[in-house]
Amino acid sequence: MQQRKLGNEGLEVSAIGLGTMMMPDNDESVHTIQGALDMGVTMLDTADLYGTEYLLGRFGGNEKLVGRALKGRRYKAVIATKFGITHGQGPKGDPAYIKKSVDASLYSLGLDYIDLYYQHRPDPNTPIEETVGTMADLVKQGKIRYIGLSEAPADIIRRAHAVHPITAVETEYSLWSRELEDEILPLLKELRVGLVPYSPLGRGFLTGQIKKFEDLPEDDYRRYYPRFQGENFAKNVEVVSLIERMASQKGCTPAQLSLAWLLAQGEQIVPIPGTKRLDRLQENLGALQVKLTAQDLEEIERISPKGVAAGNRFGAF
Template identity: 85%
Template sequence: MSNTTLQTRKLGREGLEVSAVGLGTMMIPDNEESVRTIQGALDLGVTMFDTADLYGEEYLLHRFGGNERLVGRALKGRRDKAIIATKFGVTHTQGPKGDPAYIKKSVDASLYQLGTDYIDLYYQHRPDPSTPIEETVGTLAELVKEGKIRYIGLSEAPADQIRRAHAVHPITAVETEYSLWSRELEDEILPVLKELGIGLVPYSPLGRGFLTGQIKKFEDLPPDDYRRFYPRFQGENFIKNLEVVTLIEEMAAEKGCTPAQLGLAWLLAQGDFIVPIPGTKRLERVAENFGALQVHLTAEDLAQIERISPKGIAAGSRFPVKSQI
């Protein structure tokens, strides 16, 4: 089941090398099937595992660390084979936090929850408007020197903040939403990442599952599914977005791949510094996503995709009004 020839990519200029496709664990439930999925993904060749201190089923109870515990449990005994990325900085009641005291408390908590003595890639989850980014990154640089973290990342940061952060200490990766229907970062952020040599880690690279072609009507979403609250899955937006997905499905059939593989192949073709982290709780989906590495897109293919799904094609905003996660 192992794949020793899996493609790898480098994030940033400091030497972090990861599998070309990672695994996002945000929506993975805490059970033994998920443990097997994470372990199976590692067997398949995934080395990049993405979590955060707020991920997990206990988040609504104001308890952090559930998903980190799951990832740590799954990778126990094989820690040296995995690259673990986690995040700090989103609170329940105080908004985004990035002050030194909060960071130091958060990193120690994450190390404990993960059952490890170092974090490979540590992201600020959201910008803190009340703490200068220079102060935040300065504290993270101290953690690098202490050996608690290896590389520094930012999540959903604007272009100017990325520049300021990178001037303090090299930023290895920026995590943000990027897919065929979320291309907002192409205007300002993508050029900055290319210029500074910073890696890009797209989350929701398959449009929160919409681009897989598995969701045909609103009722396909379970009653407790968080996506029911997202504008792109509602009403007229759903119908318009489904039209785009239908065209993607048709092109995927012509290419002999799945819609998910086509969407990921397009992302991978945007630059060798890009490492998408599709999330799934099923091992067969991990294997399918890896199949995107075998999909070759010609210039004509890329032009066709551009016609099908140009920037701004998605109907509806990325997030519900009161959510940015």
């Protein structure tokens, strides 16, 4: 398994991780997580609010699932989890909340320490210096090893990094969502902070498996996202067809091509595609064998330039 370094504090992980956000709480998910670890995937990403249907308002449980899968395999894993999104109260990052949250996550995961601890969203009511200062205290206490931020703007990242080195920033990044290339990506390279892209396959759109809206189950949360609706859907399918064609020419799948493109954007980028199926995980890992030439990257830029996706990233729930 290829390895990559996140940040400048010594954290090394597999070049592709596994996002567990939408995993159902069942034996197949445990089998997939354990299979990932056995194949050399070390980076497992969860959060205190994740669960099978958290987007529909049913929160939590995912950390316990990950904890069960880690039995006898903790030494193989780098565990990343998050705090800070609350039940209808907005993002939080005050010291009391952080201390309560980390203890709850350690209990749910069944761990003595968390490798990478993210603030899930910046708290507008708590200075980032206060939040990161509290997280730095957790590092000193041995409860966490490294500090991360999620969906944070450039000014917050810079201020946070001045308090304590930030190891990684997690945010959406893919051929579908390239907004961070303007400010965030150059800043992370300057500060030598790692980037962990979530939804690196455009919530499944870039796999080429979704051809029409009806392919989404009736209870699928993606039905509420603008990019999966109406005229946006039709336009986006056309772009994916071009990606599929190029992938076929390269002898790989659209998912592998999309992940290979992400990996080519920088040495400190570690995408975390989510899946509950072991065969999909194996397919994703195949991206590590896809070599993109300068000409390939130019062609990808032509068929899927920044801003190509029709519709916003998120919709109203």
